Amino acid sequence: MPELDRPAECARHLMPAMDTLELLGGKWKLLIVLGLLYGGKTRFKQLQKSIPGITGKVLSNDLKDLEQNGIITRTVYDTSPITVEYELTPYGRTLEKLILEIREWGMIHRQRILSE
């Protein structure tokens, strides 16, 4: 039996996971997507309020990043003052299962911590 081809193993097993980590990495991105999953189309300020602790700058940066990755869309309305709404794309919504799973595990983990 030949040794495992490590580089190939890496490409097939680890790299896709790294891709996801890169896309949703950082402290807030996943929570932003989660917020949009629950809130639907949401304005900037409203989104910020739904994620206690996040600053405007970080939210702005992360939203840009998510938009460039095709996860969300940004729509500007020419009101006065202007309003901007963010929304998950269909592609972004493919993250739903994953994110709910992450949250689910966290809930179980919380039970475990509390019952210790």
Added chain:
Amino acid sequence: MPELDRPAECARHLMPAMDTLELLGGKWKLLIVLGLLYGGKTRFKQLQKSIPGITGKVLSNDLKDLEQNGIITRTVYDTSPITVEYELTPYGRTLEKLILEIREWGMIHRQRILSE
């Protein structure tokens, strides 16, 4: 219809996700767990080779962290030189579904990127 109780919403929806992020956060922890999922009981050096790019220091730190969180066990064998093996705990294995899901999404994402 009353306004949503934001703090409570936060606690129920966002905090569990943050918990998981904290536990698996950083650049490598998830890959370490993934490596142990695939490789089973694994020695330090072997684990390092299975995760190209990770340095000994980071691997060591992350393993300590995962051990303290009950995700993995560390077993020292009194050979010469000593060998140390790491293994997922049953609790750690509850992360399997989640981690495979993360990888799965990354694979689909990869397809999407390549076919653009």
Added chain:
DNA sequence: CAGGATCCCATAAGATACTG
């Protein structure tokens, strides 16, 4: 309202050398 511009800092992570 939605964010850009700045400044600042803590910390994660990399490089390297060393040890029981």
Added chain:
DNA sequence: CAGTATCTTATGGGATCCTG
């Protein structure tokens, strides 16, 4: 082999102020 110690750097993120 399985780490630890030390140093260095990059950057993610926080705080604050400003603007169309």
